[in-house]
Amino acid sequence: MTGTLFDRIWDRHRILDDGGESLLYVDLHLLHEVTSPQAFAGLEARGRGVRQPRRTLALFDHNVPTVAQADGIAAVADPEARAQLARLVENSERYGIERFEMGDPRNGIVHVVAPEQGRTWPGMTIVCGDSHTSTHGAFGALAFGIGTSQIEHVLATQTLRLRKPRSIRLTVTGALPAHLSAKDLALGILAAIGVDGALGHVVEFAGAAIAALSMEGRMTLCNLAVEMGARAALIAPDETSFAYLKGRPGAPRGADWDRHVAQWRALASAPDARFDREMTVAADTLRPMVTWGTNPSQVIAIDDHIPDPRTAADPLDRAAQERALAYMGLTPGQPIAGLPIDRVFIGSCTNSRIEDLRAVAAIARGRHVAAGVKAMIVPGSGLVRQQAEAEGLAEIFRAAGFDWREPGCSMCVGMNPDRLAPGERCAATSNRNFENRQGAGGRTHLMSPAMAAAAAIAGRLIDPAEI
Ligand SMILES: CC(C)[C@H](C(=O)O)[C@@H](O)C(=O)O
Numbered sequence: 001m002t003g004t005l006f007d008r009i010w011d012r013h014r015i016l017d018d019g020g021e022s023l024l025y026v027d028l029h030l031l032h033e034v035t036s037p038q039a040f041a042g043l044e045a046r047g048r049g050v051r052q053p054r055r056t057l058a059l060f061d062h063n064v065p066t067v068a069q070a071d072g073i074a075a076v077a078d079p080e081a082r083a084q085l086a087r088l089v090e091n092s093e094r095y096g097i098e099r100f101e102m103g104d105p106r107n108g109i110v111h112v113v114a115p116e117q118g119r120t121w122p123g124m125t126i127v128c129g130d131s132h133t134s135t136h137g138a139f140g141a142l143a144f145g146i147g148t149s150q151i152e153h154v155l156a157t158q159t160l161r162l163r164k165p166r167s168i169r170l171t172v173t174g175a176l177p178a179h180l181s182a183k184d185l186a187l188g189i190l191a192a193i194g195v196d197g198a199l200g201h202v203v204e205f206a207g208a209a210i211a212a213l214s215m216e217g218r219m220t221l222c223n224l225a226v227e228m229g230a231r232a233a234l235i236a237p238d239e240t241s242f243a244y245l246k247g248r249p250g251a252p253r254g255a256d257w258d259r260h261v262a263q264w265r266a267l268a269s270a271p272d273a274r275f276d277r278e279m280t281v282a283a284d285t286l287r288p289m290v291t292w293g294t295n296p297s298q299v300i301a302i303d304d305h306i307p308d309p310r311t312a313a314d315p316l317d318r319a320a321q322e323r324a325l326a327y328m329g330l331t332p333g334q335p336i337a338g339l340p341i342d343r344v345f346i347g348s349c350t351n352s353r354i355e356d357l358r359a360v361a362a363i364a365r366g367r368h369v370a371a372g373v374k375a376m377i378v379p380g381s382g383l384v385r386q387q388a389e390a391e392g393l394a395e396i397f398r399a400a401g402f403d404w405r406e407p408g409c410s411m412c413v414g415m416n417p418d419r420l421a422p423g424e425r426c427a428a429t430s431n432r433n434f435e436n437r438q439g440a441g442g443r444t445h446l447m448s449p450a451m452a453a454a455a456a457i458a459g460r461l462i463d464p465a466e467i
Pocket residue numbers: 034035062129130131132145413
């Protein structure tokens with residue numbers, strides 16, 4: 001058999017080809033309150049309906065406050081956020097689309113909830129008006145972030161018009177050192193290939209280090225693929241994926257389950273499959289990674305020094321580095337370890353799942369957040385929150401002085417009350433360290449949950465092995 005996982009999913013969903021583009025059937029469409037209102041308005045203006053409401057799920061994540069969600073949308077202070085949230089309620093009501101209400105334990109960040117609910121299956125096509133839709137590729141689903149006009153198109157037709165992207169196989173050689181996480185791996189890949197290393201491609205992650213990752217780890221890695229420029233990410237489905245999915249509310253059951261697993265097993269790229277490009281990155285030499293700049297590829301190991309822009313070969317790189325250093329308030333040559341921080345944000349669709357919280361608890365247990373540091377932990381869904389409560393993790397967080405919140409995007413993006421003040425330096429487990437993203441003038445350092453927890457305790461950036 002020949003062909004890649006990508007080819008197989010593409011071919012199974014391709015309805016027709018036209019002018020270099022294909023029309024793909026969409027198995028699952030996820031909606032959130034920020035990118036859907038205009039799409040629904042367009043639908044209404046054209047007098048069209050939603051083609052497959054049952055293949056559509058609406059969630060509330062970007063704008064929600066991370067406290068007192070039980071008070072409901074009417075109590076959301078910001079009028080724009082309140083209006084967007086209310087619009088999604090109205091639109092899902094009008095078109096018969098399922099939704100998990102704000103405050104329903106099943107609600108949370110789209111890319112956490114759909115896998116958790118067993119809605120994300122291997123071999124599916126999934127779209128969402130959100131760039132980190134690549135996360136679902138962890139299951140071997142072809143998942144694209146789409147724009148507002150495409151959302152409208154998918155609502156109306158359950159199809160997506162797309163030129164087939166080119167493919168990359170990124171093989172991770174060697175094993176990830178025991179104390180490192182998928183976040184360190186993803187940041188290490190970003191250091192190696194840059195923010196345009198996979199530009200416009202569908203990237204399949206392969207190799208023993210990938211197969212060894214948990215589903216949470218695979219989701220973290222595929223989530224960050226979009227920061228490498230990828231259009232989508234894929235990992236071949238295997239026993240780890242099936243074990244995660246089995247028994248979840250949206251997963252197939254009984255004989256149907258067995259039938260699906262047999263199909264999913266056959267999806268993996270053939271040994272002789274041809275990719276447009278091949279890349280390799282070594283895992284065994286990686287160290288704990290942390291970003292110093294204002295894009296996720298401006299990243300170094302925790303025992304490294306802030307780079308000197310004068311050593312950059314490309315004048316554009318040099319200018320970008322100089323600007324990043326000025327924004328971040330850093331000096332070339334200074335060690336990144338020891339840098340004092342003001343805030344810690346543990347959460348986002350990159351790192352807010354139960355395994356991430358367990359890693360945080362392992363460091364927080366019996367310790368306390370440093371004086372003067374404000375540290376928050378925001379679970380990715382209400383069910384993650386409940387599980388962390390049941391496992392005793394929340395108790396550890398509270399005892400250690402962390403602020404244990406309700407689910408949402410929170411301080412990953414300044415669209416809700418959780419924001420940095422100008423100049424505040426934050427250790428964050430999210431995926432983007434862009435200027436002003438966590439709040440105007442805020443300074444973001446991206447890292448793993450373990451390193452963020454260690455930073456909270458130490459009050460400065462530190463190798464989690466040294467805490
Ligand atoms: C609000 C949304 C459009 C945006 C995205 O698509 O990425 C957000 O999720 C982000 O992470 O910046």
